[in-house]
Amino acid sequence: MSKFWSEMVKRCEPYVPGEQLDQQNILKLNTNENPYPPSPIAIEAIKEELDRKLNLYPSPTVDQLRNEAAKYYGLSKENIFAGNGSDEVLAFSFMAFFEPGRKIRFPMISYSFYPVYAKLFNIPYEEIELNRDFSLPAEAFFQSEGGVIFPNPNAPTSVYLELDAIKDIAENNPGQIVIIDEAYIDFASISAISLTKTYDNVLVVQTMSKSRSLAGLRVGFAIGNPDLIEALYRIKDSFNSYTIDRLAIAGATAAMKDIEYFNHTTQKIVQTREWAAAEMKKRGFHVLPSATNFIFACHYSKNAADLYTGLKRENVLVRYFNKSEIDNFLRITIGTDEDMKLFFEKLDSLIRKAS
Numbered sequence: 383m384s385k386f387w388s389e390m391v392k393r394c395e396p397y398v399p400g401e402q403l404d405q406q407n408i409l410k411l412n413t414n415e416n417p418y419p420p421s422p423i424a425i426e427a428i429k430e431e432l433d434r435k436l437n438l439y440p441s442p443t444v445d446q447l448r449n450e451a452a453k454y455y456g457l458s459k460e461n462i463f464a465g466n467g468s469d470e471v472l473a474f475s476f477m478a479f480f481e482p483g484r485k486i487r488f489p490m491i492s493y494s495f496y497p498v499y500a501k502l503f504n505i506p507y508e509e510i511e512l513n514r515d516f517s518l519p520a521e522a523f524f525q526s527e528g529g530v531i532f533p534n535p536n537a538p539t540s541v542y543l544e545l546d547a548i549k550d551i552a553e554n555n556p557g558q559i560v561i562i563d564e565a566y567i568d569f570a571s572i573s574a575i576s577l578t579k580t581y582d583n584v585l586v587v588q589t590m591s592k593s594r595s596l597a598g599l600r601v602g603f604a605i606g607n608p609d610l611i612e613a614l615y616r617i618k619d620s621f622n623s624y625t626i627d628r629l630a631i632a633g634a635t636a637a638m639k640d641i642e643y644f645n646h647t648t649q650k651i652v653q654t655r656e657w658a659a660a661e662m663k664k665r666g667f668h669v670l671p672s673a674t675n676f677i678f679a680c681h682y683s684k685n686a687a688d689l690y691t692g693l694k695r696e697n698v699l700v701r702y703f704n705k706s707e708i709d710n711f712l713r714i715t716i717g718t719d720e721d722m723k724l725f726f727e728k729l730d731s732l733i734r735k736a737s
């Protein structure tokens with residue numbers, strides 16, 4: 383292998399998501415998918431599209447979906463970029479707004495894709511330590527050299543940063559882009575989208591994979607000032623002008639319209655989360671305050687790696703991060719009430735056997 387290629391390969395350290403087992407009878411609580419199906423209106427729209435139009439290219443500007451999203455957010459189409467999952471939107475954002483030679487900042491415990499993209503695009507980075515209670519130290523993000531990115535609520539910790547603190551980060555990064563990755567925002571917190579009207583350096587990224595039950599369709603958004611959105615379209619069109627396919631456009635547009643279903647399912651997940659967090663505490667877990675569709679918890683005496691392995695043996699998948707700062711924690715996606723009851727049954731028998 384030539385030196386160029388071996389250097390290149392070293393720079394690419396692929397992101398490894400939680401296990402995807404297609405086996406039946408697995409209780410899958412490891413990748414923060416929604417346990418409820420997508421809106422029936424979305425399914426209907428996909429079927430209709432499938433029957434009629436797959437011989438035609440999709441719209442490169444995805445106007446139909448952007449208009450519907452704009453209506454929902456109270457903005458205009460020019461404020462919305464739509465991509466093939468928020469992972470793709472994040473990749474385009476790294477390319478458009480972060481530069482080789484200028485250090486960006488993100489939290490040390492955070493979404494593991496950020497260092498992957500930074501390495502791939504040759505962008506130097508600083509990882510900012512979280513506070514002892516796992517909250518984000520806003521001031522440590524002030525005056526960055528090359529920009530800032532963080533999830534809010536943070537993943538995998540589930541902890542939410544208040545809007546005022548985000549405003550301070552935006553104000554204290556003049557000329558640098560502040561990206562707020564709001565993959566889990568719909569599970570009970572206030573979005574930073576309102577800040578995009580005042581701060582032209584704030585870009586909010588959202589996804590239809592979690593609160594809208596469409597992880598399999600791959601649709602995500604960037605929301606911000608029209609100049610930022612135009613920059614993203616320029617990057618996208620330099621790679622693949624048709625990133626979102628027809629079925630995804632049809633399904634996602636219909637799902638954005640079905641606000642009643644969205645409210646009902648997200649509220650149900652929040653309710654189940656609160657119940658599940660209380661149940662975890664009863665069993666000796668310390669649970670971080672969650673504003674997401676998962677909980678992040680550590681047991682006062684049991685080892686997280688052993689619990690993860692024991693649960694997996696019982697066909698229950700949760701997420702364990704083999705990373706020293708959080709290797710005593712488990713991340714558990716909130717399923718339906720029935721899913722969580724089964725989870726606690728398996729957990730209880732594991733804890734009983736181990737004591």
Ligand code: PMP
Nearest residue numbers: 467468469493533537565589591
């Ligand atoms: N951001 C965060 C913080 C996430 O946890 C995820 C899901 N793994 C994503 C972005 C990407 O979501 P998607 O590509 O499915 O939109």
